Amino acid sequence: MKDDRGHWGSKIGFILAASGSAIGLGNIWRFPYITGENGGAAFVIVYLIFVLLLGLPYMLAEFSLGRAFQLNTVGSIDKITNKSAWRYVGILGIITSIGILSFYGVISGWTLAYVFKTLFTEGQVLINDFSNFVNNPYYEILLYAIFLIFTALIVYKGVEAGIEKWCKILMPILMVLLIALIIYANLLPNSELGLKFYLMPDFGKINFKTIVAALGQAFFSLSLGIGLMVTFGSYLPKSTNMFSSAIYIVFFDALIALLAGFIIFPALFSMGENPASGPSLVFIIFPKLFAQMPFGNIVGAFFFVLLSIAALTSTVSLLEVPVSYFVDEKKISRKKIVWIMTIVVFVIGLPSALSQGTIDFFTNFGFIPESLTSQDFLSQISFIFGDLLLTIGALFLSIFIGWIWGAQKAAEEIKISGGKFYKFEKIWIFLIKYIIPIIVVLILISIFKVTGIT
């Protein structure tokens, strides 16, 4: 069984693949606009605290469950509590990954479109192009479909080789390009206002919405809460140090998001744009930046190519969650289920694609109140799946690992090749059993109060 499922080629390959899943639009598209909507530096600090205090230890918990049983989430849970209701936590993760993929695919389609747009459209024209673009549903939907097909083709062939290979080349190039863009953006007039917004916290800006957004963003950006890292951990040999791996992955993920902010905010303030302009933020600011830059067309196209590939390594990992479940547990052939899932996702994503001004009904969908997220269908779906359900998933999985399987057993699994983990073992157990569930429950209760769902 073990050998049929495959293993990561190397520790570094695994770190890159998990980082490839974690690093994506969440870092470069979502992090800046959520930071912009939530007032800047103070949000960034809350986000970083959640990443370290909750994200890192929780990621380690998902890895340990996967590696201990070498199965997907539902399979691993069944090994511990035979066919109990806990398996629905795994199923919730599958549903959540389908929901996330639906809107994530739409944004990935935008990214792909901007490769060609930056290359072939004259800078000044492109600047005002975003709303025209999202209002032309045929083009938008076509690119969304093309992106999902790319994703399906890679998952169809099996993930490991695909992701490992891409990530090894992509990550370093992406980082170099981001640093070059940071230097450029910070030389623009008035860019220091952006740095101030991004780095000087005004703690008066922390409110309920900020905290909910920071928690959701921390889990979303690290690809946690849907059992994805359980599946990734299941491909690990016992000799891999999961503790140091998790530290690297979390570090790279936070680093790339922070770097993106160092471009967007200085550029944005220099251009006099509004930081709170929502999901379209980076599709407005980056083209403007490229329009002023020498060789901007080429640099811009290259940037969007890298971003598309970063998105692809994330969509591939998202699609792998339902696929590996159906292959492992329902014995459906990989080929068949890949295409079925792709079609399902495509249909669910259509309203998101039509929600940026194309169809009024989806543009002002408003189910979750404005005090939590914007009213368009895409933002609403992003909130429901990317913040709410993902966090609920993380809550139940941490309770399952901490209390049902037992934090001690999980710690033993990590210690098999845990390096310095033993020094943190007690703190880790405390975080998994108490701190993570308590903080997440408190935040969820307040969300339900605000939305009036209870």
Ligand code: PHE
């Ligand atoms: N972490 C990815 C990103 O930041 C998105 C993602 C979320 C991928 C959940 C997989 C699972 O872009």
